Amino acid sequence: MKNFEYVRPASVSDAVAAAAVPGSAYLASGTNLLDLMKGGISRPDRLVDVTRLPGLDRIEHLADGGIRIGALVRNADLAHDPDFAKSCPAVAEALLSGASPQLRNAATVGGNLLQRTRCGYFYDTASACNKREPGTGCDARHGENRLHAVLGWSEACIATHPSDFCVPLVALDAVVEIEGRAGRREIALEALYRLPGDTPERENVLEPGDLIVALRLPPAVRTFSAHARYLKVRERTSYAFAMISAAAGLRIEAGKIRDARLALGGVAAKPWRARPAEDILAGASADAATFRRAAEAALADAKPSGDNLFKIELAKRIIVRALTLAAVGTPARMSALPGSPFASVSGVLHDA
Amino acid sequence: MTPEIRLAQAPAHARHGSNIGQPLTRREGVLKVKGEARFAADNHPPGMLHAVLAVSQIARGRVNFLDIQAAKGHPGVVEVMTPANRPPLAEDPDAKTNPFMFRLDLLQNDQVRYANQPIAVVIAETLEAATEGAALLSPRYDVLPARVGLDSGESFVPPAVGVGNPSEMRRGDVEAGLSAASKRIDATYETPAQYHNAMEPHAIVAAWDGDKLSIDTPSQGLAIAQGRLAGLFGISPDKIHIRSPFLGGGFGSKGLMSGPQVLGILAARLVGKPVKLVLRREHMYGPVGHRSASRQRLRIGLDGDGLLTAIDHHARIASSSFDDFFEPAADASHTLYASPAIATSHDAVRVDAGTPLFMRAPGEATGSIALESAIDEAAWACGIDPLTFRIKNYAEVEPISGKPFSSKALRQCYAQGAERFGWARRPLEPRQMRDGAGLLVGWGMGTATFPALMFAAEARAALRGDGSGLMEIGAHDMGQGAWTALGQIAADSLGLDVDRVEFRSGTSDLPDAGIAGGSAHTATAGMAIHNAGAAVIAKLADLATGDERSSLFGAGNAGVTARDGRLFRRDDESRSESYVDILKRAGLAQIEASGKGAADPAAQSTYAMHAHGAVFAEVKVDPDLGQIRVTRMVGAFATGRIINPRMVQSQIFGGMIWGMSFALHEKAIIDHRSGRILNANLAEYYVPVNADVPPMEALMIDEYDPHVNALGIKGVGEIGVTGSAGAVANAVWHATGIRVRRFPIGIDDLVTAG
Amino acid sequence: MNLSISLTVNGVRRDVELSDPRVTLLDLLRERLDLTGTKKGCDRGQCGACTVLVDGRRINSCLALAISHDGAGILTIEGVARGDQLHPVQAAFIAHDGFQCGFCTPGQIMSAIGLIEEAQAGDDPERIRECMSGNLCRCGAYAGITEAVLDAQQSLATANQRRSA
Structure with missing residues (x-):
């Protein structure tokens, strides 16, 4: 790991000023950054430790019914916050399906939003990777790319976004509050991320010094709490990144879907909001045919970036299943294996 | 630098007679749970x-x-x-x-x-x-340009595979057997490069x-x-x-x-x-060995009654560009199924990778998953239950050599394992079972086998004036339980309780225990200990029986037995004397002797020596999403004498989990152009996590084998991998009706086929 | 750059002058404080062998910068037993043979202690398995680990009941 200057600012504005210096990086818990630094993928000159900034570790239930989550709230604390889990069960399920208990105890909400891809070529510093080193090419494009993107990719980059947490957040219109050199601003989480295009190194719209201070969920999230699920297919039962995941939220009234939210993980460089599918779902009846039509619409623009054609069909099936599970209703208790298709192995919920 | 290892034993054990056979907890257990067991990297000499x-x-x-x-x-x-x-x-x-x-x-x-x-x-x-x-x-x-994969260069027939095995072997006429067959299986299976990934770098x-x-x-x-x-x-x-x-x-x-x-x-x-x-974790994907990838073609001939007429097992494997290690994958077909004609062969290519090496059940595991899959395919082709099929083709003698087995309780393994698992209720056809949640359920089985090997070892034993014993041997505890199991053998060899024997091990200044490999360590080191103990007891007996002051005087012809720190006259148990008294009278503070352990060449040339087992697995598969979970495993194993059932169960479970991992999880992802390994880490080189591991059972079938060695030990370290891998793969087929022949079985395989 | 920190490790205050801001909590424990019970299996948060409790929560110490944890309370495997009296989790790991080689064991035990403290799993073995999945065991001692956690949790609960009764 390259040596670095370590600074621990006392205020958000000091942090922003410190991190605006080129070569700086914010350090929260470090579960992703330190991994990248140990691998030589990130080599910052200066770490700006934000873990002690005051006021960023609260979960607030806002007067308008929205929820505001400080950027330093730990994943585990958010997932286990009873009010939050009740309001946003799919988010809690996504959080608990990710990484391990140890990592969830450390990882912060803000850091999680900025998690980097797990593309093996990004991590292998000897490989060509436009994201890591602009202009070098993309060795994944014709390499071992069974798990790579099927939506929104470019010739320059076919990596996927690895987060579980962000998938339901994008579905639920989460907003991020950003403190920057020009003061505070907020943008939709979905708009935080950029597709690779010709500049895959620019993964988001943050400017130097920009610090995510909070995440906000609009009041409308509560209208989906009764029918919200996160489903994640992976190659071992736990402690694995998603091959593909889906977050689904439905508002069902009198047997009809009034409103729907749907997003996919593991298919693109950003958590993928499936608006065409939502349009089909809204007003339709909650049945298998509707769900399949929604799935087809969600993947209408998909194309394989390599040896991953199967992911398109798999994504459709995951959508259908996630919607089916959401329609059945949010379980009264978090499933024993959050996000897993095996969450209800015996056909009954695991109520201890 | 390292302080002497002081083993702490807690809790104290109630024991009845023999130390061997008792399920003692690990003698180094307290050190390990307190973080006091000093592994190599825990040392820090001054100035380091x-x-x-x-x-x-x-x-x-x-x-x-x-x-x-x-x-x-x-x-x-x-x-x-x-x-x-x-x-x-x-x-x-x-x-x-x-x-x-x-x-x-x-x-x-x-x-x-x-x-x-x-x-x-x-x-x-x-x-x-x-x-x-x-x-x-x-x-x-x-x-x-890097040479990557099994088609990267001209293939050749290696001079030998594994530990000096011929790369081609045959018995009978395979082509005749195939052409006479009424049904034939011809299937090709692929296994990936795998890396050991011990937790300790x-x-x-x-x-x-x-x-x-x-x-x-x-x-x-x-x-x-x-x-x-x-x-x-x-x-x-x-x-x-x-x-x-x-x-x-x-x-x-x-x-x-x-x-x-x-x-x-x-x-x-x-x-x-x-x-x-x-080593950093990524450094372990190169210079410290791995298991070669393989491509195995199995051709099986079957007659109208479902009897094998021929097995032809060919394996393509890889070695490095600069050294020779050839995974003896096809040899798995030598021992399990009776067939009038068997041929096994290997060819190899050289790739730009570190030299492959022994990896838990080298050859046996790789070959087993292919053979057990092919046998399952054969049973299905004949419309016969896979267990019935295996019993029909049961080998009464070792098929490749014609030698009798030194012992073989595989029939009991089949019967008891099947009974415990509930195999009889298995529908013959695939894709017949679902659980309440709509998941596909499949049951599969595989036969496990591993040779009962022995290397050469020495041990040194002593009896001390205070009646305690000492056993010294440079043995290796890599988790299999050498500190405990060898200590138990030492205690019995000295006629003492295990807590009365100081067991010194794990350093190079002690007598050579032979390599801890080939599932042979307990047998090899155990026999050296057994013989060293016997030799020192013989010395003690000489002291007693030759001394007219001893109550054992003159018992030389009748002989004595050692038990609980005393020698007893064999024909008159009322006459005995304690070790302490014998040594005291002789004025000796300590007596010593050495012993050796080695295979008996005569027995080896007469008998085929193998451990056996039967593994039954249940998997659930999401019918749409293709995700697989093993939900139950039952293994029944006949592995000769069991020294410590607790440690043996753990070894067997570990092997079964490796088998599951072989079938469903682990593989190196190698860039086909650069030869670099893209998942040289533990996040994406999948080894099973706790949630992958279902309730498991290991039944240990009693087996007495007078030929393998005097202790009757066959070894348990690797057999669990064999059979298990095929059982899981066959269960996936039974759940889905999809036969995947490239391992590990992936979600994509099932989604694409389904 | 002021690189001096103070930590409470296993109840003992330790003032440390770090030579280097790169030092992880894991390397601090192992290479500078001679607390080598905590193991390094991957150094990348992928195996759990380095699990310790920081202010009561289980984390991967390999992905924690020591300097960022100034003032924290750390519990490592060395601080779990009371002299010769093993912690119930330690005793249960021995009784259920929840390990073979023992290398992942300190991390497993710290993780189990953290899990019991979190009180999310109840007595459902499935939840225990899921919540212990951040700790790899290549020997495959998972069955014993799951049993040990259930058993230890039960005995801790019984002991607590007795204390509060």
Whole structure:
């Protein structure tokens, strides 16, 4: 790991000023950054430790019914916050399906939003990777790319976004509050991320010094709490990144879907909001045919970036299943294996 | 440096008679649960420096530049070892004077022959400085095209496979058997390169004192390691002291001294200070061995009654460009199923990868998953239940050799395992079972087998004036339970309770216990201990029976037995004397004797010696999403005498989990152009996690084998992998109706086919 | 740059002058404080062998910068037993043979202690398995680990009941 200057600012504005210096990086818990630094993928000159900034570790239930989550709230604390889990069960399920208990105890909400891809070529510093080193090419494009993107990719980059947490957040219109050199601003989480295009190194719209201070969920999230699920297919039962995941939220009234939210993980460089599918779902009846039509619409623009054609069909099936599970209703208790298709192995919920 | 290992035993055990057979808890258990078990990397001698490898990022070519100045300029970096300044060796690391002396990469030149090959070592005052120093070397290369995969070059027939097995064997006329068959299976199975990934990365702490070398390093073969180092450094073996009280897993990767371990010793020599070198996880995907990928074609002939007419098993495997290790995959077909004609053959290609090596059940595991899948396919082709099919084709004698088995309780394994699992309720057709949640359920089985091997070992025993015993042997505990099981054998051999025997082990100054491999360690080291104990008891008996003051005087012809610290006259148990009294009267503080353990060549030439088992697995598969979960496993094993049922169960479970992993999880993802491994980590090289592991059962079937060795031990370390891999794969087929022949079975395989 | 920190490790205050901001909590424990019970299996948060409790929560110490944890309370495997009296989790790991080689064991035990403290799993073995999945065991001692956690949790609960009764 390259040596670095370590600074621990006392205020958000000091942090922003410190991190605006080129070569700086914010350090929260470090579960992703330190991994990248140990691998030589990130080599910052200066770490700006934000873990002690005051006021960023609260979960607030806002007067308008929205929820505001400080950027330093730990994943585990958010997932286990009873009010939050009740309001946003799919988010809690996504959080608990990710990484391990140890990592969830450390990882912060803000850091999680900025998690980097797990593309093996990004991590292998000897490989060509436009994201890591602009202009070098993309060795994944014709390499071992069974798990790579099927939506929104470019010739320059076919990596996927690895987060579980962000998938339901994008579905639920989460907003991020950003403190920057020009003061505070907020943008939709979905708009935080950029597709690779010709500049895959620019993964988001943050400017130097920009610090995510909070995440906000609009009041409308509560209208989906009764029918919200996160489903994640992976190659071992736990402690694995998603091959593909889906977050689904439905508002069902009198047997009809009034409103729907749907997003996919593991298919693109950003958590993928499936608006065409939502349009089909809204007003339709909650049945298998509707769900399949929604799935087809969600993947209408998909194309394989390599040896991953199967992911398109798999994504459709995951959508259908996630919607089916959401329609059945949010379980009264978090499933024993959050996000897993095996969450209800015996056909009954695991109520201890 | 390492304090003497003091084993703490808690809780105390109620015992009845013999120590052998008791489910004692691990004698080093307290040390391990308190974090006090000192593994190699836990040592920190005064003045120690840290060394970190720089490894090649190309698979083939040469290093043409290392930025040594940048590395040395990093604060704390003390030295950079490269081919230019690496201390001389007495022996060429590329010399090969016997087939099991593997070539090592010890900075002998600038050539690169696999990705992650060590190309320099950076030594620094801190681990942080050494790590960054290695990164700052920023090597540049002349790159040659990498040879990757099983079709990367011209194939050849290796001179031998595994441990000197012929690469081709046949009995009967396979082609005739196939053409006479009424049904034929012709299927090709592929297995990936796998990496041992012991939890403990290879590590060494090395200190030189003149020409004396003192090292802490995990080793499954202390004496071989000592000999290898003696050769490389041109010093006598007795100048080399190796401590390896605990291995954090080995699985074959710590069987022989690896290049990086020797580089740690060279680094210590270069800087004249103790050096610690610990591999980073990614460094373990190259210089410390792996399991070769394979492509196996099985042709099976079947007559109208479902009897085998022929088995032809061919395996394509890979070795490195510069050394020979050939995974004996096809040999799995030698022993299990009766067939009038059997042929096995291998061919190989050379790839730009580190040399493959022994990895838990080398050959047996790889071959087993293919053979057990093919047998399952054969049973289905005949419309016969897979268990019935296996019993129909049960081998009464070893098929390839015609030799009788020394013992074989496989029928009981089949019967008891099937009973316990509920196999009789299995529908013949696939895709018939669903659970309440709509998941597909499948049941599969596989036959497990592993040869009962023995190497050579020695042990030294003593009885002391206070009536306690001492047993010394340089054995290796890599988790299988040597401290405990060998201690139990030692106690019985000395006629003492295990708590009355001091058991010294795990260092190279003790008698050679033979390599801890081939599932042979308990048998080999155990027999040396057994014989050493018997020899010292014989001495004690001589003292007593030859002394007219002893109540045992004159019992020489009748003989005595040793029990509970006393010798008893065999024909009159009322006459006995304690060890303490015998030694006291003789005026001896201690008596000593040695013993050896080795295979009996006569028995070996007469009998085929194998452990056997039957594994039954249940999987659930999401019918749409293709995700698989093993939900139940039952294994029944006949492995001769069980020394410690608790440790044996753990070994068997571990093997069964490895089998599951073989079928469903692990594989190296290798870039087909560069030869670099893209998942050289534990996040994406999947080994099973706790949630993957279902409730498991291991039934140990009683088996008495008078031929394998006097203790009747067959070994349990590897057999669990075999059979299990096929059982899981066959269960996936039974759940889905989709036969996947490329392992591990992936979600994509099921989604694409379904 | 002021690189001095103070930590409470296993109840003992430790003032440490770090030579280097790069030092992880894991390397601080192992290489500078001679607390080598905590193991390094991957150094990348992928195996759990380095699990310790920081202010009562289980984390991967390999992905924690020591400097960022100034003032924290650390519990490592060395601080779990009371002299010769094993913690119930430690005793249960021995009784259920929840390990073979023992290398992952300190991390497993710290993780189990953290899990019991978190009180999310109840007595459902499935939840225990899921919540212990951040700790790899290549020997495959998972069955014993799951049993040990259930058993230890039960005995801790019983002991607590007795204390509060």
